[in-house]
Amino acid sequence: MAMATAPTNSARAARWQDYVQLLKPRVMSLVVFTAVTGLVCAGAPINPVLGAVAVLCIAVGAGASGALNMWYDADIDAKMRRTRGRPVPAGKVQGADAAALGVVLSLFSVMLMGVATNWLAAGLLAFTIVFYAVVYTMWLKRWTTQNIVIGGLAGALPPVIGWAAATGTTPLNAWLLCAIIFMWTPPHFWALSLYTSEDYAKAGVPMMPVVKGASSTRTQILVYSLLLVPICVAPAFTGLGGVAYLAVSGVGGLVFLLLAWRLFRSRAGEAADPRNDDGLYDVRAGARDARNLFAFSILYLALLFATLLGEHLLGAKPLEVF
Structure with a gap:
């Protein structure tokens, strides 16, 4: 596997905005929106604080997936007009830092979801992160024309996670x-x-x-x-x-x-x-x-x-x- 790594000096000069971009905030906003819809449509009473924590966990999990995706895909991102300005291929953040951020946020979001709501929601969140970062990014994307068909499951699961967080059922x-x-x-x-x-x-x-x-x-x-x-x-x-x-x-x-x-x-x-x-x-x-x-x-x-x-x-x- 080939992954681009930014020069050390660029990584030291990285701004907080560069790390935010690693989380793919526009994708995260869609994930949060669909997850909130699932949580509300479940129709079950849930403590507002716990509901907010559940949404936060889903958002952080989505961001973690984005960071891991940008780490692994830095080599191909650098070749495409649409993605060459991303933090890792642009040399703003080192690939190792992006990977570390993704792993830490993944563990944090899954564990907090399990403790705050239930382990069904946490398990679904963990599955979603692994499916996007490993199954889609590392395998399907570079191997098959059906990459986004199968890989689309990762983006489709947030409303199910929101529903599970509210009710413990799917x-x-x-x-x-x-x-x-x-x-x-x-x-x-x-x-x-x-x-x-x-x-x-x-x-x-x-x-x-x-x-x-x-x-x-x-x-x-x-x-x-x-x-x-x-x-x-x-x-x-x-x-x-x-x-x-x-x-x-x-x-x-x-x-x-x-x-x-x-x-x-x-x-x-x-x-x-x-x-x-x-x-x-x-x-x-x-x-x-x-x-x-x-x-x-x-x-x-x-x-x-x-x-x-x-x-x-x-x-x-x-x-x-x-």
Whole structure:
């Protein structure tokens, strides 16, 4: 395994902001949001302090996973436009320091979760960290085109962990929240990879467009989108979501499918790197259909979980189907 290491002088000069970036704060914010939704949707009374500690543990665990990922992936991060500015490949933090931070935070978050709530939640948190840092980062990412399909389980588990922290159980509705994120991950990341495939090719990462081509990737995005939308609507029929959720998931799902269809009919991913800069959204015309689905997928997932969270906080009645 090859991992980039920053010069010692750079590591000594590292700022606290560099260590915060190791924790992938934007990813952490999504993890916290979905975990809080799971905790609240569980509907069980929980001491506010213990609830806050549980959310903190999930956030720290997510940050630990991010630090371990940046340590191990520093060699390929240095080759990609989107990631070359990360602290380790940029020489701001030594790889060993990133690894140490990840290990310490992992142990802290799991042990605190077990002591403060229950060991089921702690076990799920530990599994999530190991799955992301070891199974996905060290194995799947560099080995198979199904890397983000299988690896997506790590990002899908936070609502289950939140639910377990509140109740000590993981019922069907908790796993339904997990299934939504799990099925959402492939079309989301493959849409992004269609216009960042040159990065992955340079780094030797076998993302779907690199190995199977753009046309096959667009087809699979459409297939996964067709499977995703019914799963997103399902909570309205399991006693988890209400009328507002049914409307948001249904209308949003139709928009998602429309964008996936437009992407399927496009030629996105077949031209050279279409980005105008190092960002994710400033792309030339040929990649806009991929960019649009990628952007809307973030909004759709956020609206789904925000609606569920709002309904449960406001005490809205679940939809009565029968």
